[in-house]
Amino acid sequence: MAQFEGVSQMSAVHPKPVGLVLQYGTAGFRTNSKQLDHVMFRMGLLATLRSKKTKATIGVMVTASHNPEEDNGVKLVDPMGEMVTPAWEGYATQLANAEQEGLLTALKDVIEREAISIAQEASVFVGKDTRPSSESLSQAVLDGVHALESHSKDYGLVTTPQLHYMVCCQNTQGRYGDATVKGYYQKLSQAFIQLTKNVPNRTDDQKALLVDGANGIGALKVCEMETYLKKELQLSVFNDGSSGKLNHRCGADYVKVQQRAPTGVEMSAGERCWSYDGDADRIVYYYSDSAGRFHLLDGDKIATLISTYLKELLTQAGLDLQIAVVQTAYANGSSTHYLEDTMKVIVRCTKTGVKHLHHAAQEFDIGVYFEANGHGTVLFSIEAEEKIQQLAQDSNTNDKRKNTALLLQNTVNLINQTVGDAISDMLLIEAVLAIRGMTVQQWDAIYTDLPNRQLKVKVADRRVIDTTDAERRTVGPAGLQEAIDIPVNKHRQARSFVRPSGTEDVVRVYAEADTQESADALAHEVSLAVYRLAGGVGEEPKPL
Numbered sequence: 001m002a003q004f005e006g007v008s009q010m011s012a013v014h015p016k017p018v019g020l021v022l023q024y025g026t027a028g029f030r031t032n033s034k035q036l037d038h039v040m041f042r043m044g045l046l047a048t049l050r051s052k053k054t055k056a057t058i059g060v061m062v063t064a065s066h067n068p069e070e071d072n073g074v075k076l077v078d079p080m081g082e083m084v085t086p087a088w089e090g091y092a093t094q095l096a097n098a099e100q101e102g103l104l105t106a107l108k109d110v111i112e113r114e115a116i117s118i119a120q121e122a123s124v125f126v127g128k129d130t131r132p133s134s135e136s137l138s139q140a141v142l143d144g145v146h147a148l149e150s151h152s153k154d155y156g157l158v159t160t161p162q163l164h165y166m167v168c169c170q171n172t173q174g175r176y177g178d179a180t181v182k183g184y185y186q187k188l189s190q191a192f193i194q195l196t197k198n199v200p201n202r203t204d205d206q207k208a209l210l211v212d213g214a215n216g217i218g219a220l221k222v223c224e225m226e227t228y229l230k231k232e233l234q235l236s237v238f239n240d241g242s243s244g245k246l247n248h249r250c251g252a253d254y255v256k257v258q259q260r261a262p263t264g265v266e267m268s269a270g271e272r273c274w275s276y277d278g279d280a281d282r283i284v285y286y287y288s289d290s291a292g293r294f295h296l297l298d299g300d301k302i303a304t305l306i307s308t309y310l311k312e313l314l315t316q317a318g319l320d321l322q323i324a325v326v327q328t329a330y331a332n333g334s335s336t337h338y339l340e341d342t343m344k345v346i347v348r349c350t351k352t353g354v355k356h357l358h359h360a361a362q363e364f365d366i367g368v369y370f371e372a373n374g375h376g377t378v379l380f381s382i383e384a385e386e387k388i389q390q391l392a393q394d395s396n397t398n399d400k401r402k403n404t405a406l407l408l409q410n411t412v413n414l415i416n417q418t419v420g421d422a423i424s425d426m427l428l429i430e431a432v433l434a435i436r437g438m439t440v441q442q443w444d445a446i447y448t449d450l451p452n453r454q455l456k457v458k459v460a461d462r463r464v465i466d467t468t469d470a471e472r473r474t475v476g477p478a479g480l481q482e483a484i485d486i487p488v489n490k491h492r493q494a495r496s497f498v499r500p501s502g503t504e505d506v507v508r509v510y511a512e513a514d515t516q517e518s519a520d521a522l523a524h525e526v527s528l529a530v531y532r533l534a535g536g537v538g539e540e541p542k543p544l
């Protein structure tokens with residue numbers, strides 16, 4: 001067929017280095033950008049097949065998020081704006097690893113197994129982050145899309161959640177919003193302005209915020225959005241990419257893991273600051289107190305604030321909707337206790353990776369999901385949205401309930417339900433703080449985090465680590481879980497687990513305990529166990 005000839009010709013322009021093997025990981029393919037040209041081309045092909053299969057628009061985002069600037073990556077977006085379904089992650093891996101001469105066979109295999117009608121029209125949306133390599137890599141994606149004669153729309157520089165949003169808007173024929181960047185700004189800013197307009201006495205101080213853009217796409221986009229916010233928020237954007245390097249000593253991942261403020265931000269005591277990550281799908285919040293102590297409000301604190309707010313609104317509105325919070329093993333133990341024991345909401349724990357949390361959150365009327373690192377959002381079921389809408393329109397409802405329903409409605413509009421979104425999450429938290437008349441200190445004091453530590457251990461092959469129970473325990477290699485249990489039992493309020501990273505070639509170690517010294521010691525002891533029992537390479541882990 002003519003289309004396959006086109007694929008053959010174009011694939012020769014994007015050849016695969018012989019023997020290179022890559023895997024579709026926690027959030028797509030991710031590695032040094034020099035190794036990715038053929039992967040991008042092939043993901044353009046695969047997205048086209050996925051589009052033919054689903055008869056809907058599919059998204060392809062070129063980014064490596066919080067990874068260093070030299071890296072790049074690609075993730076596929078399914079029709080409702082969610083991460084691509086797991087079976088197709090398998091196809092992605094097969095296609096990426098097929099040697100040059102086997103590509104057509106691999107492609108035809110997917111077509112056959114999924115019974116795809118090749119004559120079906122296709123449409124693919126493409127976006128990219130600000131990495132220097134993203135330009136040519138997104139062109140490689142487009143080459144793949146065009147080789148199979150699919151329609152394409154290149155959104156150019158957008159945040160990951162913006163691309164997810166566009167895909168959802170397109171496939172819901174505009175019901176979710178207008179599939180343009182302007183439409184996105186309008187929908188979110190209107191919702192924010194509606195939510196905050198009746199808040200009494202919001203001072204300029206309460207509207208002022210510092211933003212660390214990680215020298216990435218989030219900085220660009222939040223600046224673009226500012227005019228739509230009509231001074232209801234006043235942002236000072238740092239690390240805007242004009243001089244610094246992407247994610248280098250800044251951004252949400254740096255702040256969360258290092259538990260310190262980023263470089264490049266002029267932050268005085270009490271000033272409130274947000275950090276985005278490299279593709280603006282994660283966010284963390286922080287401030288320094290007058291004694292110079294750094295306070296981090298991570299994804300767990302964000303989930304707690306949002307679920308408290310929503311639960312209160314549901315009670316006020318008299319709406320009987322079930323609300324749950326979905327976390328991963330990295331959630332601070334204090335947050336889980338608070339949510340379960342004090343707030344009495346359902347808490348679920350899933351494996352790391354947004355796709356797992358998203359899936360679990362879909363099982364509830366309202367599912368709030370956040371990874372501790374600040375990646376998350378809120379999902380409302382169709383029934384929940386309908387009930388909220390009915391109440392907002394019901395002429396027999398009293399004013400108070402109706403106003404609450406309107407607040408809920410605008411809250412729904414402010415949230416990007418397709419995926420975690422730094423800009424949307426930032427606006428939501430600022431609105432919630434304003435509506436509840438709460439300072440960041442009061443929010444911070446809801447519960448106290450257990451001191452914790454995250455470390456990385458290099459091993460020869462991280463796949464030897466096998467986990468169970470949402471990654472909270474290991475079942476391989478033999479003896480590792482026992483070697484973790486022994487030091488855990490020596491510390492107070494202690495918990496520790498290890499898992500192979502899905503985005504870096506390392507094993508991650510997490511530990512928490514009643515003091516920072518204990519958490520650090522425990523993390524070190526567990527790192528040593530990993531090093532010794534799971535084939536550590538390089539130098540033995542040293543105490544912190």
Ligand SMILES: CC(=O)N[C@H]1[C@@H](OP(=O)(O)O)O[C@H](CO)[C@@H](O)[C@@H]1O
Binds near residue numbers: 027065330354373375
């Ligand atoms: C401990 C941690 O923060 N892990 C991150 C990181 O995954 P790893 O599989 O741990 O490398 O990147 C993922 C993609 O951004 C994110 O979903 C996840 O939470």
Ligand SMILES: [Mg+2]
Binds near residue numbers: 065
């Ligand atoms: Mg990211």
